[in-house]
Amino acid sequence: MTLSTRRLGATSVSVTTLGFGCAPIGGLLGAVDERPARHALDTAWEGGVRYFDTAPFYGFGASERRVGDALREHPRDDYVLSTKAGRLLRPHADPPGAENGWEQPLPFRPVYDYGYDAVRRSLEDSLQRLGLERIDVLLLHDIGRFTHAEAAHAHHFEAATTGGLKALMEMKREGLIGAYGIGVNETAVLMAALERGEWDCFLLAGRYTLLEQDALDDLLTLCVSRGTSIICGGPYNSGLLAGGATWNYAEAPADLIARRDRLAAICNDHGVSLRAAALQFPLAHPAVASVIPGARTPDEARDNLARLAEPLPADLWRELQHENLLRPDAPIPSA
Structure with a gap:
């Protein structure tokens, strides 16, 4: 399968509309052995996926090591890595x-630091774990109240949007990265970050x-006007839209399970899968570059490819709009 690509902001970095989110192969909410993790990555590649997103936090280095081992077999210019x-x-x-x-993480402890020196050091550390000479996109990870609560949020936000942002801008000018942004699970901090500077892209997990x-209220419109692309992580809402019982990395509340079941029933009436609708819906918005x-497992990677098609x-x-399950102002995919 040949997947279409979309550019991140005004950069030269283009990503496939379907990417591969690499948190699960780092052991998120369940251990994953080396072999199925590698086969999942290889299966996605064989299906045309050329955008892969990982992080030091995923398995405390485990995800980056596995991603690097798989991608080193391919020409470096043939894929985009964040x-x-x-x-x-x-x-x-x-x-x-x-x-x-994380189940079975590597023997490390994550320490928060969004300052100038730490962001530059983080890139160097990631390159060594990946075994690669460069990455394409670097994202400041998990700033905001969702992760840090009110007490620590102000400190980390200030560090990220001063020293951290300065480091990102310099590394882009130096050619060490092709694009930069923020990866979070909430919209408010992205709105605040847009007041502090220009960003190529945001990885927004689970909120569109x-x-x-609700991201339609302000963030997505502002991103279109500012030329900031959105990468949609968590399109299945931590598994709830894929038939599971987890939402936002925890047990799903009853009202969201009921809403999911109504969505699934309507999809079933139309002879299609809820997973396909969940995967394709975000891509209709002009701000969205990729869904990841x-x-x-290889079966899950194959299923993602099938649902996109x-x-x-x-x-x-x-x-869905008539039943108030989809906002009337939400862009919808063309048939």
Whole structure:
């Protein structure tokens, strides 16, 4: 399959509309052995995926190592790779993996630091774990109240939008990265960041999906006007839209499960899968460059490819809007 590509902001970096989110192969909410993780990456590649997103935080280095091992077999100019900065990894005999959602993490402890020196150091560390000479996109990871709560948010936000942003801008000028941005699970901090500077892209996880469209109120419109691309992470809302019971990395509340079930019933009436609708919906918005579901097995990687290609009728979207399951101002895919 040949996947279409879209450019990130005004940069020269273009990503496939379907990417590969690499948190699951780092052991998010469940251990993943080396072989199925590698086969999942290879399967996505064989299906045409050429954009891969990882982070030091994913398995405390495990995801980056696995991604690098797989991608080193391919010509470096044939794919786009993003990773993140904001947590430096320090050696630790008893890593706090379980409390952070990771099974079988590598023996490190993440330490928050969004300052100038730390962001530059983070890139160097990532390159060594990946075994690659460059990455294409560097994202400041998990700033905001969702991660840090009110007490620490102001400190980290200031560091990220002063020293951290300065480091990103310099590294782009130096050719060390092709684009930069922020990767988070909330919209408010991105609105605040746009007041501090220009950003090529934002990776927004779980906040623009079939279940949640509040980002239409302000963020997505502003991103279009500012030329900032959106990479949609978590299109299945941590698995809820894929048939699971987890939302936002925790047990899903009853009202969202009920909403998911209504969405699934309407999709079933139209003879299509909810997963296909969930995957294709975000890509209709002009701000969105790519959607990056995770996969921990080859079957999950193949399913993502199949759901992206699944034909969906225009009547499906109209009925979802009529039933108030999809906002009337949400751009919808063309049939």
